[in-house]
Amino acid sequence: DESSIDSLDYEVIENYAYRKEQAQRGKLYVGYYVMVKWFFALLIGIGTGLAAVFINLSVENFAGWKFALTFAIIQKSYVAGFLVYVLINLVLVFSSVYIVTQFAPAAAGSGIPEIKGYLNGVDMPGILLFRTLIGKIFGSIGSVGGGLALGKEGPLVHTGACIASLLGQGGSSKYHLRSRWLQIFHSDRDRRDLVTCGCAAGVSAAFRAPVGGVLFALEEVTSWWKSQLMWRVFFTSAIVAVVVRTAMGWCKSGKCGHFGSGGFIIWDISDGQEDYSFEEFLPMAVIGVIGGLLGALFNQLTFYIAYWRRNYLHKNGNRVKIIEACLISLITSIISFGLPLLRNCSPCPEANSDSGIECPRPPGMYGNYVNFYCSKDKEYNDLATIFFNTQDDAIRNLFSAKTIHEYSAQSLLTFLVMFYSLAVVTFGTAVPAGQFVPGIMIGSTYGRLVGMFVVKVYKKLNIEEGTYALLGAASFLGGSMRMTVSLCVIMVEITNNLKLLPLIMLVLLISKAVGDAFNEGLYEEQARLRSIPLLESRPKYQMRKMTAKEASGKRVISFPRVVKVADVVSILRSNNHNGFPVIDHARNGETLVIGLMLRSHLLVLLQSKVDFQHSPLPCDPKGSRSIRHTISEFVKPASSKGLSIHDIRLSSDDLEMYIDLALFLNPSPYIVPEDMSLTKVYNLFRQLGLRHIFVVPRPSRVIGLITRKDLLIEE
Amino acid sequence: DESSIDSLDYEVIENYAYRKEQAQRGKLYVGYYVMVKWFFALLIGIGTGLAAVFINLSVENFAGWKFALTFAIIQKSYVAGFLVYVLINLVLVFSSVYIVTQFAPAAAGSGIPEIKGYLNGVDMPGILLFRTLIGKIFGSIGSVGGGLALGKEGPLVHTGACIASLLGQGGSSKYHLRSRWLQIFHSDRDRRDLVTCGCAAGVSAAFRAPVGGVLFALEEVTSWWKSQLMWRVFFTSAIVAVVVRTAMGWCKSGKCGHFGSGGFIIWDISDGQEDYSFEEFLPMAVIGVIGGLLGALFNQLTFYIAYWRRNYLHKNGNRVKIIEACLISLITSIISFGLPLLRNCSPCPEANSDSGIECPRPPGMYGNYVNFYCSKDKEYNDLATIFFNTQDDAIRNLFSAKTIHEYSAQSLLTFLVMFYSLAVVTFGTAVPAGQFVPGIMIGSTYGRLVGMFVVKVYKKLNIEEGTYALLGAASFLGGSMRMTVSLCVIMVEITNNLKLLPLIMLVLLISKAVGDAFNEGLYEEQARLRSIPLLESRPKYQMRKMTAKEASGKRVISFPRVVKVADVVSILRSNNHNGFPVIDHARNGETLVIGLMLRSHLLVLLQSKVDFQHSPLPCDPKGSRSIRHTISEFVKPASSKGLSIHDIRLSSDDLEMYIDLALFLNPSPYIVPEDMSLTKVYNLFRQLGLRHIFVVPRPSRVIGLITRKDLLIEE
Numbered sequence A, B: 001d002e003s004s005i006d007s008l009d010y011e012v013i014e015n016y017a018y019r020k021e022q023a024q025r026g027k028l029y030v031g032y033y034v035m036v037k038w039f040f041a042l043l044i045g046i047g048t049g050l051a052a053v054f055i056n057l058s059v060e061n062f063a064g065w066k067f068a069l070t071f072a073i074i075q076k077s078y079v080a081g082f083l084v085y086v087l088i089n090l091v092l093v094f095s096s097v098y099i100v101t102q103f104a105p106a107a108a109g110s111g112i113p114e115i116k117g118y119l120n121g122v123d124m125p126g127i128l129l130f131r132t133l134i135g136k137i138f139g140s141i142g143s144v145g146g147g148l149a150l151g152k153e154g155p156l157v158h159t160g161a162c163i164a165s166l167l168g169q170g171g172s173s174k175y176h177l178r179s180r181w182l183q184i185f186h187s188d189r190d191r192r193d194l195v196t197c198g199c200a201a202g203v204s205a206a207f208r209a210p211v212g213g214v215l216f217a218l219e220e221v222t223s224w225w226k227s228q229l230m231w232r233v234f235f236t237s238a239i240v241a242v243v244v245r246t247a248m249g250w251c252k253s254g255k256c257g258h259f260g261s262g263g264f265i266i267w268d269i270s271d272g273q274e275d276y277s278f279e280e281f282l283p284m285a286v287i288g289v290i291g292g293l294l295g296a297l298f299n300q301l302t303f304y305i306a307y308w309r310r311n312y313l314h315k316n317g318n319r320v321k322i323i324e325a326c327l328i329s330l331i332t333s334i335i336s337f338g339l340p341l342l343r344n345c346s347p348c349p350e351a352n353s354d355s356g357i358e359c360p361r362p363p364g365m366y367g368n369y370v371n372f373y374c375s376k377d378k379e380y381n382d383l384a385t386i387f388f389n390t391q392d393d394a395i396r397n398l399f400s401a402k403t404i405h406e407y408s409a410q411s412l413l414t415f416l417v418m419f420y421s422l423a424v425v426t427f428g429t430a431v432p433a434g435q436f437v438p439g440i441m442i443g444s445t446y447g448r449l450v451g452m453f454v455v456k457v458y459k460k461l462n463i464e465e466g467t468y469a470l471l472g473a474a475s476f477l478g479g480s481m482r483m484t485v486s487l488c489v490i491m492v493e494i495t496n497n498l499k500l501l502p503l504i505m506l507v508l509l510i511s512k513a514v515g516d517a518f519n520e521g522l523y524e525e526q527a528r529l530r531s532i533p534l535l536e537s538r539p540k541y542q543m544r545k546m547t548a549k550e551a552s553g554k555r556v557i558s559f560p561r562v563v564k565v566a567d568v569v570s571i572l573r574s575n576n577h578n579g580f581p582v583i584d585h586a587r588n589g590e591t592l593v594i595g596l597m598l599r600s601h602l603l604v605l606l607q608s609k610v611d612f613q614h615s616p617l618p619c620d621p622k623g624s625r626s627i628r629h630t631i632s633e634f635v636k637p638a639s640s641k642g643l644s645i646h647d648i649r650l651s652s653d654d655l656e657m658y659i660d661l662a663l664f665l666n667p668s669p670y671i672v673p674e675d676m677s678l679t680k681v682y683n684l685f686r687q688l689g690l691r692h693i694f695v696v697p698r699p700s701r702v703i704g705l706i707t708r709k710d711l712l713i714e715e
Ligand SMILES: Nc1ncnc2c1ncn2[C@@H]1O[C@H](COP(=O)(O)OP(=O)(O)OP(=O)(O)O)[C@@H](O)[C@H]1O
Pocket: A005, A006, A007, A008, A552, A553, A554, A555, A556, A557, A558, A576, A577, A578, A579, A580, A581, A691, B705, B706, B707, B708, B709, B710
């Protein structure tokens, strides 16, 4: 399984074909190229923005309509209402898991670990396909609309990345949506940059948090970062924000049903607490610690369960996956409907004209104080307010200010335990699933719980429970995903309360530190589970004591410059390596490493056959023979594994011929001397995004020395 | 001049001393090291926060007291008021320029280009000294308090960097403030990370914008970036925010005079415009274009003037610098006092109880509608409102909502032209000077001007002129400094209006694009002027066609492994190079490059003499002879150029002895084959932060191959 994962090539292969193309294309082409990049950034922004609007619109309408219907029916019969509620959820979840299992298996889960892997240099065919995109969009409508304990944010990131990748390869060839005109990005490097834009666009669209999106892409998903890229990512994010905003403005007058009722800021608490005092630092630290602990626990539990699912349960085929998802949907429906039933209603607080919050909530509206299975009119069910509600509304209610004492500690605790368990169990089912919103739900519940105690203890202060709910949400996300700056900005952008920024920062720092003491972040854990070989930015400690030679593969398989076709075939069959040194014999009998030949390029040569020659002598590179290939022939499709040696059919005549590799190899791969410490090799490999490094003997002489001054060339 | 600039060494020199130290110190030491780094991050945060509070407190009190006094006096006599005003400004500016010229020449200017150079790998002794820190703090109090057209933000970044660097080297040796206990950071790399924290702390303190600070450090000043560093920078920023907030809370009750009257958010416009419509995109684009043009013009003009100053005016000594600064102070005072005098007063608008803004401003208060040289009581002078005011208040007035028609187009234009000219002329004088606040002043003036027209044309919409002032400010900064994400976040954090985020993003994108069409960003221009050889992140276009060999220095000066002391001295005298290959002769007569010797290390060896030996034979590295040096002896002081060959005194006996360099060299510098394209070499050099790269012949064989799998070592 692991050997099937290949790496991406972020290096520019400077072979003759490339050099020729470079020579033909002047500065103008560079300008054109840059323009296309920006144009694509624009398209990614628009595409992801529209996809997000579509998903949100569908989810909010499905969910809104579901709750409206259920509420209408329970006026007459709770049993009928319950059945309808369960059924709708079941249908939605079933459609989601059906789409995913039958049509787009790569659309399951959040997709962020895979994208992270892709941007770290790991190639996993399938994650960026057109069908994955479709599966992701419709699957997440079903799973989120169906009321499972998961969110749509992760899937939106994946959606953005898919859109970006499809644009980058000029459409989907399988579905005949391909346009030659768009195919100008030939290297993994350019695709990587587009996918980075796509990730940012996804977060930007999901949370309507453009700066948060940029930072998320930079801090959490990408492994390489350039300031030019930052600017383009920023542009994409801004476009997404404008698109989503425009769509919401257009929907304002009720044209889109339930969509967009919450305003552009998802959970606006700008009218909440503005100030904090020193006494509050203690409960905040407590929240940070709880967040770290619960977050780390969440990572651990989901890791175990996902491990078990992967290795045992899901081995039994798609039917099991479907049954599992439906079962979880059933359980979720029963709990979210049943538990509020068992809870006694509380009397409404005295009407407060200041806050403008009605109790109980008028039918057909959103907000606090849900009347559910209450005997009297002026009562509300606090558990139903958060449990029997869409997630967005539940979070809004938990964050809400001026609703002190709305929830009882018992309800919050019940909800916390039940929802935490549901989130853990739901994670890893075969539906598109994000962990942001469930994390916010869990975090804000215990945050509000702590807030209740703070309000009780520090009576005199102007404290809002909602503030603590926000801090709790930040702490849980920090403890689980271990992001810092991006999470902080996202939290501020979704709540529109800048004044709490220093608090959010401190809580995040604490929860991340606590979480890091136990395990890795959620995405890293999940990447490990899926055996995505991520390279961290920091070299491991024991690398200091190892040398490059010790780490490298020992018996190097290499090619001579002019090689018999039969030999090529047999060598390529004998191993799975993707890169081979090419060794030339100089006239005086000495050998010389002249470059690196990629398996994929060799396969292209074998398939096209035009470069076969009868003579075993090298041809003159500058001679009459022109280069018969353009760069684009060598481009590996992003959506598949590309050619395999087993696809190649050669006649026995062909096998007797020769190829001169000199024209097609990468003449200058990066090299390191054999006794360089592995730390340094690691830095080279990781920071430059390489795929192969040659370990060579110490050189015999130094031809020249390059310092800063040599690189200060004026344009 | 240029040859005197050396580079920093971000590479770990893995010589024997280092390896021994590593072997002795286990994982525990790594933990200790990390802890100290965090502790230092904390100290940097506290230090910079306190410095910022001190500067702000002093500036606001000086300025506040100055205007209060002047206003008190002009009740009786305008002439006397004018004289007092001029005099106070003159004294403050004089003290600033005196401190800078006599005591801390490196404290002049904003310091950001220098810090940027430092973090790019350019060593400039003097910029991070203790005396620079002191000069910067007191100098900027004088220059900003003295009413010059400059800000205190750039200097605060420099202040933060100085604090960080001083901590990193364990204090200042010159002033006996050094503590051995703190001296555990021996490499330029660790110091670089601390300085990055310091920069973020500076911005965070200047604008009370913690996230903006982090992003500023990442986007604008650092050249390398790791996610671990991001987290530490984030922590520092959070600490700064808490420190500043605490200080402001403590000052709230008026204990600190005029300080902190504005609240934590400097220019809060959260009650301003919340929504925007499509029609507004056109004026916004116009503002973006104006910003790009004026910003690029600003860069160009300041470049020319600074060039002239540097090469002609300031060559004449300190007295000229002092006279120049005082003259500019005089002109500034005359213009800011005189122009409002010439302006007719306008009648106050009808009282609006909603906005709570009084007209005219009551004496001794801050706010809009300044009554200055008006004949009637119910009148105000719109030019004085922005010109005869502290910069913070002027900006607040320009940004203010609910004050439509406060300013006449004529006044805004007058102010724009005058202030722009003053800012251009003031830039480059020998006082600490930031360009953020002047940029905001200029930008918000033309922004408000555009806003006035918009309000006039689109009558029906709910448009605030203040919103356009904000966009104008963003556009000018974007057009001049060419930052994107960080500027955007800073603008949001200083105004607390998240809803305008997408607009700010678009305006910034436009103004940066327009500005980039003309010249480089302000800091890059200034770095070029000071001949700081910055390496951009992107390789130059023509590097694609060059090879490493073509770029490198041709005749390499190298050392044999065992070298005569006299030869060392003569070679070191004969050139200025800082790194030398060391070549060993194997027994079979072949040569072997065994490493890179740094000039600074050689000088340490020459000075200490303990490693001299009589025999010209190499000693056994694993033999009895122990290493007589600890790493710390090789550490170059951050604050000076270090040893020079001319400081070394050797007897003739010493000169006849030998040194075996094998123990002291860096055994594995990065190497590139001679025909690698310069683009790739550039990427290697730039991304890894190197100082020397060896260009070597093509290797004769490949010992091993390193791929991703070889680097996936579990801890
Ligand atoms: N040409 C080669 N000759 C000998 N060993 C090799 C060669 N290429 C790779 N190896 C070694 O084989 C092991 C597996 O590497 P693998 O074959 O998967 O590399 P690859 O397929 O070329 O690159 P990747 O899998 O990252 O795309 C590694 O330890 C590597 O050092």
